[in-house]
Amino acid sequence: MARRATAIKQERATNDGIVLVLDAGSSLTGQWVSTISKGGVMVEGMSLMGYDALTLGQMDLTAGIDALKEREQEATFPFLSANLVSVEDEQPVFQPYVILEREGRRIAILGLTEPDAMVVGADAARFKLLDPIATAQQYVPELRDQADILIVLSHLGFEEDKLLTEAVGGIDVIIGGNTRQLMQSPEVVGNTLIAQQGYLGEWIGRFQATFSAEGVPSDFSEEPIALTPEFEDDPKVAEVMKKWDQLYPTPTPLPSLTPTPAS
């Protein structure tokens, strides 16, 4: 994570135009300290890195919705999911989308969680996941009217992202996850560009496109940036990691971190 912070700083310094930092889900928990802190260490580090938004994926939901709401309050960026709703009233539990204003452009980012993401324990009775395509069909026309560029931040998986694109017109970019592809170029489906990049924080994806005044993308690319030792640790993020490691030392042997199955 400390290398990632350095890489992001360098990318911000060397790229002109609008630079966004996004996470497409299942990033907050899994490893010991991140799981035991219910995503606390990741949220603090990602806030320091200046993430602009995160969508929720299966691994994130294992922390529990109440814990995620607490993490969201601590984060400097929104947690997005348009199709994670309350059973009671079918209203989104987290923000469905965010609209950022950068360099005179309005950029909408819609969050979608995979429909089979585990909602653990007591959460299963309180929350549910709606069909992501139907949800996107509800939001995209509205966002298209409000924004110059429309990004879907998706944890549906690569094939599902393609189906989404075919079912819902008007999406410019899908930044995805779940199926963990390393991509050397974005997938072009109709007028939509799809990208995702690796897993475990070993890579950052760098998606680039030039959007004309009319919002038409050109000169697009996708490249994995491997976080090799040439990226020095960012001292502030390294300090955060050290603090959390001291707070929750890794036990030996490591207990099972398998989440409670949904009831």
Place this chain on the structure above:
Amino acid sequence: MDHRLQLLPFRWAPRLALLALIVVAGTLTACQPKSEPTLPPATQVVAAAEEATNTLEPTSAPPATATEVPPSPEPIAEPVQRQRRTAEATTLTILHTNDVTGETDPCG
């Protein structure tokens, strides 16, 4: 003469009561502290762009106070609209991660 004098109070009573109500209502309104101006959503967008922080929609963020955003005689939404109409081609870079699964030090 006597007849007119008897009618006068009945004619004027409703008008006097209405006048009194208007005066009382005006006094009460004037005594209320001025409410904070509610900023249109576009104001929050502009402020967010300047500070490079997120503008959250549709969750209603607490409105910025008047001291944070100087009052402007012009509608704040206008500059945003003009920028959108005159926007040149823009390069968008998205640095993105996924499925980090809480790994703080994947190479360690």
